[in-house]
Amino acid sequence: xxxxxxxxxPLSVPEGAIASLxxxxxxRGSQSFFWYRQYSGKSPELIMSIYSNGDxxxxxxxxxxxxxxxxxxxxxxxxxxxxxxxxLCAVNLGGTASKLTFGTGTRLQVTx
Amino acid sequence: xxxxxxTPKFQVLKTGQSMTLQCAQDMNHNSMYWYRQDPGMGxxxxxxxxxxxxxxxxxxxxxxxxxxLNKREFSLRLxxxxxxxxxxxxxxxxxxxxxxxxxxxxxxxxxxxx
Numbered sequence: 001x002x003x004x005x006x007x008x009x010p011l012s013v014p015e016g017a018i019a020s021l022x023x024x025x026x027x028r029g030s031q032s033f034f035w036y037r038q039y040s041g042k043s044p045e046l047i048m049s050i051y052s053n054g055d056x057x058x059x060x061x062x063x064x065x066x067x068x069x070x071x072x073x074x075x076x077x078x079x080x081x082x083x084x085x086x087x088l089c090a091v092n093l094g095g096t097a098s099k100l101t102f103g104t105g106t107r108l109q110v111t112x
Numbered sequence: 113x114x115x116x117x118x119t120p121k122f123q124v125l126k127t128g129q130s131m132t133l134q135c136a137q138d139m140n141h142n143s144m145y146w147y148r149q150d151p152g153m154g155x156x157x158x159x160x161x162x163x164x165x166x167x168x169x170x171x172x173x174x175x176x177x178x179x180x181l182n183k184r185e186f187s188l189r190l191x192x193x194x195x196x197x198x199x200x201x202x203x204x205x206x207x208x209x210x211x212x213x214x215x216x217x218x219x220x221x222x223x224x225x226x
Binding site: 032034045049103 | 206
């Protein structure tokens with residue numbers, strides 16, 4: 001079992017729709033959770049961080065955390081073609097606060 | 113602020129050659145990291161430095177060495193490059209924000225070993 005799992009996609013959504021990206025993790029001791037966006041040929045860019053159960057909103061992005069079920073999700077409202085990218089979930093496993101383990105990413109395609 | 117910078121951007125090596133990848137950050141972060149990214153494998157941690165003067169192995173340290181030169185700079189050395197080290201290498205740094213350690217990435221180095 002992978003420690004941080006994501007569906008590789010591609011996830012295809014029409015422009016203006018809500019994109020829902022999911023991530024599960026193996027370690028109940030994890031405290032910090034991050035979503036990165038990575039365009040092809042570019043470096044990962046941090047878009048959301050969350051550490052409390054519930055929702056955290058920032059503009060069109062909402063991160064949702066459920067520690068009991070060990071999953072974290074990212075919702076993108078009013079999806080735009082510029083949102084087409086790979087989204088990486090990262091988790092600090094094993095209680096080592098400064099180390100992150102990354103999932104392999106979900107590729108999102110927003111279609112016109 | 114430049115954030116995290118890496119040099120070089122591209123490099124081609126022959127098997128057995130050595131090289132050092134340079135990384136610097138101007139965000140006054142304590143922690144720095146080296147990752148490699150390969151298709152289908154995601155980002156894998158090679159080495160990290162939680163603070164100046166300390167370094168620790170990550171998931172895939174074999175074939176690499178690191179030096180935390182000072183708080184700003186963290187270098188990655190390949191002593192004898194192998195084709196399996198063909199990859200994209202990213203440096204990252206993090207400070208602290210409460211319980212969060214948000215990592216910020218440099219632009220990457222594309223390395224090809226022939």
